[in-house]
Amino acid sequence: MERGKTMKLSIPEEELVLQGHLxxxxxxxxxxxxxxxxxxxQNTILxxxxxxxxxxxxxxxxxxxxxxxxxxxxxxxxCAASGIRAGLDALGRKETNVVAWAGDGGTFDIGxxxxxxxxxxxxxxxxxxxxxxxYMNTGIQRSSATPYGAWTTTTxxxxxxxxxxxxxxxxxxxxxxxxxxxACVGYPEDFIKKxxxxxxxxxxxxxxIMSPCPPGWKSLPEETIKLAKLAVTTCYFPIYEIENGExxxxxxxxxxxxxxxxxxxxxxxxxxxxxxxxEKIQKNVIDxxxxxxxxxxxxxxxxxxx
Amino acid sequence: MKQVIMGNHALSFGAMISRxxxxxxxxxxxxxxxxxxxxxxxxxxxxDAEFIKVESEHSAMAACCGASAVGxxxxxxxxxxxxxxxxxxxxxxxxxxLPVVLGNINRAMGPPWTIWxxxxxxxxxxxxxxxxxxxxxxxxxxxxxxxxxxxxxQILLPxxxxxxxxxxSHTSEVVDVPDQKLVDEYxxxxxxxxxxxxxxxxxxxxxxxxxxxxxxxxxxxxAIQDSKRLINExxxxxxxxxxxxxxxxxxxxxxxxxxxxxxxxxxxxxxxVAIDELQEEGKKVGLLRVRVFRPFxxxxxxxxxxxxxxxxxxxxxxSFGHGGIFAQEIxxxxxxxxxKPPIWxxxxxxxxxxxxxxxxxxxxxxxxxxxxxxxxxxWKGVKL
Ligand SMILES: Cc1ncc(C[n+]2csc(CCOP(=O)(O)OP(=O)(O)O)c2C)c(N)n1
Ligand code: SF4
Ligand SMILES: [Mg+2]
Numbered sequence: 001m002e003r004g005k006t007m008k009l010s011i012p013e014e015e016l017v018l019q020g021h022l023x024x025x026x027x028x029x030x031x032x033x034x035x036x037x038x039x040x041x042q043n044t045i046l047x048x049x050x051x052x053x054x055x056x057x058x059x060x061x062x063x064x065x066x067x068x069x070x071x072x073x074x075x076x077x078x079c080a081a082s083g084i085r086a087g088l089d090a091l092g093r094k095e096t097n098v099v100a101w102a103g104d105g106g107t108f109d110i111g112x113x114x115x116x117x118x119x120x121x122x123x124x125x126x127x128x129x130x131x132x133x134x135y136m137n138t139g140i141q142r143s144s145a146t147p148y149g150a151w152t153t154t155t156x157x158x159x160x161x162x163x164x165x166x167x168x169x170x171x172x173x174x175x176x177x178x179x180x181x182x183a184c185v186g187y188p189e190d191f192i193k194k195x196x197x198x199x200x201x202x203x204x205x206x207x208x209i210m211s212p213c214p215p216g217w218k219s220l221p222e223e224t225i226k227l228a229k230l231a232v233t234t235c236y237f238p239i240y241e242i243e244n245g246e247x248x249x250x251x252x253x254x255x256x257x258x259x260x261x262x263x264x265x266x267x268x269x270x271x272x273x274x275x276x277x278x279e280k281i282q283k284n285v286i287d288x289x290x291x292x293x294x295x296x297x298x299x300x301x302x303x304x305x306x
Numbered sequence: 307m308k309q310v311i312m313g314n315h316a317l318s319f320g321a322m323i324s325r326x327x328x329x330x331x332x333x334x335x336x337x338x339x340x341x342x343x344x345x346x347x348x349x350x351x352x353x354d355a356e357f358i359k360v361e362s363e364h365s366a367m368a369a370c371c372g373a374s375a376v377g378x379x380x381x382x383x384x385x386x387x388x389x390x391x392x393x394x395x396x397x398x399x400x401x402x403x404l405p406v407v408l409g410n411i412n413r414a415m416g417p418p419w420t421i422w423x424x425x426x427x428x429x430x431x432x433x434x435x436x437x438x439x440x441x442x443x444x445x446x447x448x449x450x451x452x453x454x455x456x457x458x459x460q461i462l463l464p465x466x467x468x469x470x471x472x473x474x475s476h477t478s479e480v481v482d483v484p485d486q487k488l489v490d491e492y493x494x495x496x497x498x499x500x501x502x503x504x505x506x507x508x509x510x511x512x513x514x515x516x517x518x519x520x521x522x523x524x525x526x527x528x529a530i531q532d533s534k535r536l537i538n539e540x541x542x543x544x545x546x547x548x549x550x551x552x553x554x555x556x557x558x559x560x561x562x563x564x565x566x567x568x569x570x571x572x573x574x575x576x577x578x579v580a581i582d583e584l585q586e587e588g589k590k591v592g593l594l595r596v597r598v599f600r601p602f603x604x605x606x607x608x609x610x611x612x613x614x615x616x617x618x619x620x621x622x623x624x625s626f627g628h629g630g631i632f633a634q635e636i637x638x639x640x641x642x643x644x645x646k647p648p649i650w651x652x653x654x655x656x657x658x659x660x661x662x663x664x665x666x667x668x669x670x671x672x673x674x675x676x677x678x679x680x681x682x683x684x685w686k687g688v689k690l
Contacts, residue, residue: 089356
């Protein structure tokens, strides 16, 4: 069968991420870029602060993306994008998408000031955060996106992370930007749809993408997609969107959540967790999911079947 | 058209007549009037530019880098703490070869909190590769913004146009704001060879090991060395078009001087009065103003100082643990010369302490009286 002619493809065929990139096997962040660029298309400028992607792209003079890429300092993803946008607008090149592409560290921590600034100004940029829940580029240190209970090199087993993950999506929604959404590399169609939607919106759009990282999570490379799907089906990482900071829509409602243990037990970073702690995490996951269902106006309460 | 304007507005009008396309800036005393006027100029369309009201100076310079990388002419302005916060991104503009022009009002660094002038903020950016022009009048502030774009865009490095807090920033002077047509003749549109363009996608600033980084640094030094020629040439061309010529240094009654006084910024303009009076008293002293600190005009310094009897340098700054920064640089420029004069390095005016004609005359007279400099640092006016 000739592809694309008789078959309707749900994912655009064009590849804008090429072979030869430097990512680890099973890297969620790389899949993330591949899908995002499929949705964005060629007329896109990327700006990337320090993160795994500043290495993944390849050493000078090589590059593995087929769009222009501006490497910028760690805390400047959003403001460098604002500058690129302003420059393009001043030169009349208004059709080009400007995408700030950063890790969780560059977004939740050091870059949050610039991100908040751009969001408050509602600059016309798409901000995509691939979240692997730690500083992976520097060797797995905790970030404020690292979840409760996780091991990292700066939250060793004896002092595993005691604070919950920062709820950045709510912070972004509080800026009342036109569009905030979560997505996951395990559900590419949903992710691509959201990037396409962001592309059509004038103003700041923020996408938070769950991106498994085998070396950082101590998981198997071949389980990246499985973990990405489990993150969603256990309600650990719900997939939803918020319009204008108010209108919540859950894009994939999980009526019968799988036990979060299924997600946790596949990752060495949670290996030290006792049954008691897993139960605590389970309760938090379900409580916050039920909270989200309420915000989305759904008359539904879920629980995990034993 | 002649106008009576403050130094800060000279910066804003300088950006306007340079037809900047993107501005990203954050307010700080004593720079605020720069951004206020630019906001107005953009609002009433006298200036057709995008103005990003960023949330910090760090973001200001990052945004300028992004805008410059797509090929827009880009301007920002700051002072002291703001400049220090920008530091990382000034390196970024240099390494990224992005010709952003930045106005800096020289203000002393805190703590303690202070808003008065000295040069430690800009001189702390010495080793970034950003060009540094120290202006002595509001006219020169405006003219230098235009010239800085012309030089920067040819060598692809950023420039800093520097003026003293209050002594220039808030002092009104008569400034000729030149005819736009004439400025357009002098300063062509920014048209860089490599930009962020989806039709010709390139990666900027990608990972580079010891194999390539070294050469990229060599290229920066080559470019900034070349800017010496360009600064003198474009300064001369400026003179032909606008009647005001500029170079790396400025000589004042220097020809027969046995003793050379070296100063920068507004201290240099005060020093001219001191030189007049001292010459009337029969003293063979002249003034050399260092206008451009980076690139450092070593050749001019050597040519003008060798065979003089004595040199006195006034520094409104201090590199703790070593001394006045202009004095250090002048000493190092002369080190390999045969008939180099001894150098007296005076520090004065730190934190905005007034530097008067009398102070400057005292510095020159002390230099005349003493046989050799007694110390590396000669403090003037410290009250302990
Ligand atoms: C100002 C500054 N501080 C620290 C660093 C070192 N650094 C580079 S990448 C990084 C972590 C990035 O983490 P994240 O944003 O989560 O991306 P990831 O590496 O996980 O892809 C750190 C700490 C830096 N480049 N700049
Ligand atoms: S460390 Fe993780 S995020 Fe970084 S390249 Fe490897 S798999 Fe991807
Ligand atoms: Mg990370």
